[in-house]
Amino acid sequence: MKILVPIKRVVDYNVKVRPSDDGLDVDLANVKMAINPFCEIAVEEAVRIKESRNDCEIIVVTVGPAKASEQLRAALALGADRALLIETDQRLEPLAIAKCLHKVFELEAPELVLLGKQAVDYDNNQTGQILAGLCGIAQGTFCSRIVLSDAGTVEVSREVDDGLEVQRLKLPAVLTTDLRLNEPRYAALAQIMKAKKKPIVVTALADLIPVPSARTKTLGVAIPPARKAGQMVASVQELVEKLKAAGGLA
């Protein structure tokens, strides 16, 4: 079974970002970058599936700058077999990323595509669903449990707003990972060393597909108005009085 795991290089989730000086973009100068946490969960899940059977190949792919090879190496160290870098310095929208991945899907013909439900930079929560739509295959979003059957199907539990939903999907399928699917492992030093020898094939974006045009224009990036600093109260009684005065206990 071939598993394709698209990942994204993002600003480390601990970093507080700011608008650029011209207010037209996010200031990413000298900011620590990392693999998107949801993508890490996707890589981990692929590795667990591989460990539970003996016929798996894990291909990790990213669309991004040359430096995104750092995140591909990290995924290789976690247990992916080989990597593809679709290189571009342009920042692509989810639709454009999905078009690249659709092409990779056609070339590699994986039975499963596993990716994070959202990236913690732009919080779009779109790429997996768009990819599934472009490929015309099933989608299982926000997965907290993935069980492959021998009958060419996969059963997933999805975290939805009012509980859990279990779906059975025909393979190939696109699955997006939620937080509680697994807890990613740390790569051992030996794995990190081994990963240095695993192949990363680099393809220029324009050599893969005609470069997609942007569909949205960013007009401005701003910091939202902050909440005003409040006041400390000394006791429960004072809290209740203040709340009554503020109308919170009406």
Place this chain on the structure above:
Amino acid sequence: MSVLVLAQHDNRVLNEGTRRAVTAATQLGDSVVVLVAGGGCQAVATQACEMEGVTKVLCADADCFRDQMAENIAQLVAELAPDFSHVIAVGSTFGKNVLPRLGALLDVQPISDVVAIESPDIFVRPIYAGDLLVRVQSQDSIKVLTVRGTAFEAAPSGRPPCALEPLSATFELGLSELVKREISESDFPSLENARVVVSGGKALGSRENFDLIYRLAGKFKGAVGASRSAVDAGYVPNELQVGQTGRMVAPELYIAVGISGAVQHLAGMKDSKVVVAINKDPDAAIFDVADFGLVADLFDVLPELEAQL
């Protein structure tokens, strides 16, 4: 401009979030059409017809839409979309499941989690866990949007029903099927609609202790929320997680108990009107966004607070 709103429902009741999407739609166009796709969903169509601001309701009532599978529903919406300038759904797990797939079928870049509509093609949305707001202009001919429910009022019912048009189209792609739903039945209002939300963190220490949170929420007839670490620890089910990757709330009163206030949690609650924080740690970040802060042990405070209400 004519706007299509994809309704969310369980074949019996129209989801409150759809009412909020309708309000967003009324800011965009003079014609607001609601699509109710389901199986045995006539009651929902009737409710949709009574919403303020709705011009017409389309009802696709067929087995293939009963379980709300994204593959089938997106195909139906894609058939209808070319007659509209915008397609909108609330940014719930339902809307986020279906609309991006619709984007693929229409070759449109969807805009997620819109919190403000500046013009028919300019929208504001949060990025980086709400640390920043971005203004984006869509250049697609059809705009596909999910809207953040907390940013729009719910369209009320109670006016004479608008026109209802049945649709006969069916799409059974045969790609996916529902096995079961494990819906949490609860006497509490939903997080998005509650006037008061009481949320607990890891400091509660156990599933049993979380009962303190439920009791306080009960006093307010409010909803119960939780931080990610409380959910990860298994104290409460996943659907109670408030934050960047969970639920977004903006109640009149938000009480954070034993929650440190990671930016990912704040992303889900900082639009609440009044925020109360109760935490043992005086340096907890939650106090920076709280209107009223109380540094104390939650196990002392909660029983006392309950008694005083």
